[in-house]
Amino acid sequence: MTSHHPNGRSPERILLVSADIGEGHNATARAIEEAARRLWPECETARLDTLRMMGPGVGPLFRWIYVRNVESTPWLYDLFYDALWRWHWFATASRRFVGAWVGPPLRRRIRRWEPDLVISTYPMATAGLDRLRRRGELEKPVSAVVSDFCPHPFWVYPEIDLHYVMSEASLRALHRAQPDATAAVSVPPVSAAFRPRDREEARRSLGMPTEGFQVLIACGSLSFGSVERAVDTALAESRVDRVIVACGRNEQLRARLAERDTTERSLLALGWCDDMPGLTAAADVVISNAGGATALETMACGRTVIMFEPIAGHGRANAELMARAGLAELCPTSDSLAATLHELTASPERLRRDEQRALGQATAGEFTEQVAALAELPRHRGARRLRSSDRFFVHAADAVVPQQTGAVLRLREAPEERTAEQWAGHLAELIERRARALPMLRNTLVQRGARGPRWHTVRRIEPWQHLDHRTSPERDEVVREFFTAAVPTDRPPWQLRVLRTDTETLILAKLHHALGDGIAVTNTLVRLLRDSADDRERDSPPPRNERRATASAAIRSLVTSRGRTALTVARGMWKLATAGPAPLSPLDGDSTSGRVFDTAELPTGEVRAQARARGIPSSVLLIGLTAEALHRTLAERTGTGPGQHMRVMVPRTTRSPRDTPTAEMFGNHTVAVSVDLPVGPMDAEQRLREVAERLNAGQHDGQPAAAGIAMAALGMLPTPLHRPLVRTIYQRRFFNALVSAMPGSRRPPRVWGALVAEVLPILPLAPGVGTAMGLISWGDTVGVGITADARLEWLPSRLCEQLRSCFRQLRARTESTPRPGTTREEAQR
Numbered sequence: 001m002t003s004h005h006p007n008g009r010s011p012e013r014i015l016l017v018s019a020d021i022g023e024g025h026n027a028t029a030r031a032i033e034e035a036a037r038r039l040w041p042e043c044e045t046a047r048l049d050t051l052r053m054m055g056p057g058v059g060p061l062f063r064w065i066y067v068r069n070v071e072s073t074p075w076l077y078d079l080f081y082d083a084l085w086r087w088h089w090f091a092t093a094s095r096r097f098v099g100a101w102v103g104p105p106l107r108r109r110i111r112r113w114e115p116d117l118v119i120s121t122y123p124m125a126t127a128g129l130d131r132l133r134r135r136g137e138l139e140k141p142v143s144a145v146v147s148d149f150c151p152h153p154f155w156v157y158p159e160i161d162l163h164y165v166m167s168e169a170s171l172r173a174l175h176r177a178q179p180d181a182t183a184a185v186s187v188p189p190v191s192a193a194f195r196p197r198d199r200e201e202a203r204r205s206l207g208m209p210t211e212g213f214q215v216l217i218a219c220g221s222l223s224f225g226s227v228e229r230a231v232d233t234a235l236a237e238s239r240v241d242r243v244i245v246a247c248g249r250n251e252q253l254r255a256r257l258a259e260r261d262t263t264e265r266s267l268l269a270l271g272w273c274d275d276m277p278g279l280t281a282a283a284d285v286v287i288s289n290a291g292g293a294t295a296l297e298t299m300a301c302g303r304t305v306i307m308f309e310p311i312a313g314h315g316r317a318n319a320e321l322m323a324r325a326g327l328a329e330l331c332p333t334s335d336s337l338a339a340t341l342h343e344l345t346a347s348p349e350r351l352r353r354d355e356q357r358a359l360g361q362a363t364a365g366e367f368t369e370q371v372a373a374l375a376e377l378p379r380h381r382g383a384r385r386l387r388s389s390d391r392f393f394v395h396a397a398d399a400v401v402p403q404q405t406g407a408v409l410r411l412r413e414a415p416e417e418r419t420a421e422q423w424a425g426h427l428a429e430l431i432e433r434r435a436r437a438l439p440m441l442r443n444t445l446v447q448r449g450a451r452g453p454r455w456h457t458v459r460r461i462e463p464w465q466h467l468d469h470r471t472s473p474e475r476d477e478v479v480r481e482f483f484t485a486a487v488p489t490d491r492p493p494w495q496l497r498v499l500r501t502d503t504e505t506l507i508l509a510k511l512h513h514a515l516g517d518g519i520a521v522t523n524t525l526v527r528l529l530r531d532s533a534d535d536r537e538r539d540s541p542p543p544r545n546e547r548r549a550t551a552s553a554a555i556r557s558l559v560t561s562r563g564r565t566a567l568t569v570a571r572g573m574w575k576l577a578t579a580g581p582a583p584l585s586p587l588d589g590d591s592t593s594g595r596v597f598d599t600a601e602l603p604t605g606e607v608r609a610q611a612r613a614r615g616i617p618s619s620v621l622l623i624g625l626t627a628e629a630l631h632r633t634l635a636e637r638t639g640t641g642p643g644q645h646m647r648v649m650v651p652r653t654t655r656s657p658r659d660t661p662t663a664e665m666f667g668n669h670t671v672a673v674s675v676d677l678p679v680g681p682m683d684a685e686q687r688l689r690e691v692a693e694r695l696n697a698g699q700h701d702g703q704p705a706a707a708g709i710a711m712a713a714l715g716m717l718p719t720p721l722h723r724p725l726v727r728t729i730y731q732r733r734f735f736n737a738l739v740s741a742m743p744g745s746r747r748p749p750r751v752w753g754a755l756v757a758e759v760l761p762i763l764p765l766a767p768g769v770g771t772a773m774g775l776i777s778w779g780d781t782v783g784v785g786i787t788a789d790a791r792l793e794w795l796p797s798r799l800c801e802q803l804r805s806c807f808r809q810l811r812a813r814t815e816s817t818p819r820p821g822t823t824r825e826e827a828q829r
Contacts, residue, residue, distance in 0.1 A: 013113060014043060015119070016046070017119070017120045018049065018122050019121075021063050021066060025122045032121070032189065035372075039371060046115075053102070053105045071224050085153060098128070099131035100131060102128030107137055115140060116141075117375050118141070119142075121189075126155065129144075130158070134159055147296065149292075151183075156177045158178055158381075159380065160181065160182070161380045162380070165185060180383035184459070189296065195300060196281075199284070206278050214283050216282075216285070216287070217246070218286055218288055218298075220293070223246070226289065229308075229309065229334055231243060231245060233337045235267060236338065237342060239346065240266070241266060242268070243267050245257055245268070254269045280297055281301045284303070285341070285344060286303050289310050291328070299359075304354040305329070307331065308332075308337050310332075327357065378436040380457050388715020389667065396767075403514070403764045406509050407509050408508055409758075410758040411506070411755065413505060419500060420470060421469055423498040423500070424468065427498065441528065444491055453514070458492060466491070466495055467497070468495075469498040475499065475506070476598075479499070479508065482495075483508070487510050487511065489512065494510065495510050517651065518774065520668075522742075530751060575701055582732065583676075587737065594790025597787055597788075597796055598800045599784060599786070600803050602807055604782050605780065607777070614692075616688070624688035626739050627677040628688075630799070631678075631680070631687070632805075640679055643680050644678070647736050648675055648735060648738065649739075650695070651672050652672070652704050675695055731768050737770075738772040739775075740761070740763060740772075747779070758781045759778040760783040761776050765789060771786070773799070774787075784800065784803060786800060
């Protein structure tokens with residue numbers, strides 16, 4: 001059996017972080033070491049004792065506290081354990097305290113060892129690993145193998161890539177403790193020596209009589225709890241022929257049992273035993289009291305587990321959960337233990353059923369395979385607050401005006417023609433392989449009261465929950481139906497649809513606007529679908545030294561430009577404060593739940609040429625053309641007057657050029673500039689000049705910085721205040737339309753051999769705002785997507801026609817106007 005590390009090779013070093021407090025955590029670590037040696041014979045493994053790493057004397061002190069709590073003050077241990085479940089703040093504070101203690105020494109040892117994979121088998125070690133993850137100090141795959149049947153809050157952490165738990169019931173308990181943790185069910189993580197064996201053969205190998213009903217009492221290496229009451233109860237059952245007690249390191253217990261009446265020939269008290277697999281396989285039932293490694297080893301051998309008078313805290317929780325899952329008999333008193341032993345000794349059929357149930361859980365898979373999967377874990381990130389700009393779009397959305405952005409990808413077919421179903425099958429394979437490495441696609445939106453919305457990372461993406469296909473000649477109707485329906489939010493909020501018409505293949509994509517802006521959306525779609533993508537790409541932040549360099553540069557820039565920045569922001573704040581409401585527009589009105597769409601295409605090369613001829617950027621030319629198309633559309637519909645204008649919101653990216661092509665962090669990295677577009681009667685060239693001047697003024701008068709600060713300040717408010725403020729701001733009172741001109745790709749990618757020839761953006765609306773226009777340069781084409789409220793059904797198609805007409809006339813005028821210095825004869829030619 002082989003497995004591969006995410007970088008394409010098997011792990012060379014594995015670090016196991018355990019603790020010497022009883023033997024359960026170390027037993028789990030040994031089982032992982034065994035599996036690793038089978039998988040990767042050349043791999044080195046090292047094991048750390050967390051308690052020793054925490055400082056001199058910590059191990060003995062913690063072991064003493066643990067034993068005293070269980071034996072002398074169980075109420076105190078119960079109080080602490082119950083508090084972890086009852087008060088989230090208490091659990092968080094306790095885990096953060098332990099993480100701060102364990103994290104620094106653990107970081108030093110990880111840097112020294114440089115492992116390819118880190119696995120924890122002890123909850124306090126997992127706390128330290130979670131801290132390193134949160135601080136960006138550990139990017140190798142990190143997992144935790146939970147040897148308790150019931151994962152308590154101290155076991156579970158949001159930044160760990162995967163927790164292995166023992167059953168579906170354990171999985172539910174884990175998510176109750178930490179909803180944003182990721183986990184999977186594992187077979188018992190025990191040594192391969194614990195396996196189903198013939199009972200008589202196991203007894204012969206130990207030199208024991210092969211006949212009779214045999215009870216093994218095993219309560220861990222410390223063997224504390226009600227062991228002697230269990231012995232008395234088992235010996236009192238007439239059908240029990242032999243009682244064996246594994247006393248572990250508890251020599252006092254062994255001595256007391258040895259001093260009993262010598263006529264009790266059926267009692268055998270053992271000290272430390274190296275053949276626990278044989279003892280377990282030789283037993284008919286095993287009595288325990290903690291539900292940790294001993295219970296898991298018993299299940300792996302296919303023997304019945306009886307949980308008698310479980311110890312406080314985690315022991316009680318483990319026993320109750322195992323009983324609910326049907327994997328153990330819970331006996332809280334001596335009378336119930338006596339009754340259970342009587343039933344099991346009298347009914348071999350019931351005993352065999354219990355054994356088969358345990359075997360079914362223990363043999364559901366190979367532990368070696370599950371260890372192999374740990375080397376290929378995607379980076380998991382715990383729940384986190386949305387950035388202020390992303391929260392904005394969550395709170396702006398409602399049932400009538402959902403906030404979702406999208407695109408239509410028009411494919412130029414590969415040589416062989418494929419059906420929509422074949423295309424969808426190919427995309428499903430890409431989603432299966434790549435989506436987990438793209439943060440935008442594997443986060444779901446969870447909203448919980450006043451705490452506000454949070455991103456939760458899902459463990460697995462189910463492709464067919466996000467993908468469907470249609471074959472229809474009614475292109476416009478399918479597009480309209482897809483983009484009008486709100487994207488589901490009970491899963492990562494994005495959807496794809498393959499549409500095959502009589503003449504073309506389209507891929508429709510939509511995402512909740514909180515996931516990202518137009519640049520993030522197109523970047524993610526390309527990385528998901530392109531033929532040349534590296535399937536092993538991982539989500540990882542830049543190296544730490546790069547982050548430091550970036551932060552240092554930002555600090556230096558802030559210090560050197562503080563005065564100039566303050567003045568710019570002040571101007572921008574004044575501009576925002578004095579802007580006043582937007583003018584009335586015939587396109588405004590109450591929003592409906594319906595949408596209408598249309599698209600247009602302009603030649604990229606010609607757009608750039610026209611922009612160069614006028615000395616303005618291509619994006620400014622496109623927005624100027626939009627203003628001219630709006631003027632002409634309104635003039636023929638309602639008429640326009642001198643000085644008439646429409647206020648549009650124009651997004652401006654806050655990404656640096658270094659970030660744009662490779663950024664993996666999702667979210668909205670834009671601010672909006674408010675621009676009053678002239679739509680009254682005027683010459684088209686004059687309109688272009690005015691639009692250029694107004695866009696330039698909006699860009700340099702501090703509006704972007706002021707808008708960013710204002711949005712960040714709003715984002716600091718609690719949800720009950722943030723939501724109504726957002727809905728007061730983001731509506732027709734303050735703007736009439738949205739217009740976004742986005743950079744795209746000069747070299748369009750291929751998807752399954754077909755060129756993505758055009759991308760047509762689809763933008764969301766705002767309450768009362770009936771129009772949004774998106775423009776993106778993509779290869780040879782500038783794709784234009786127009787979204788309008790259904791009450792303006794006539795608008796998108798007319799705007800597209802006017803936009804094409806405006807551009808043709810602009811190009812004709814440029815061609816007919818001689819360049820400066822051109823002779824009459826040259827112009828005529």
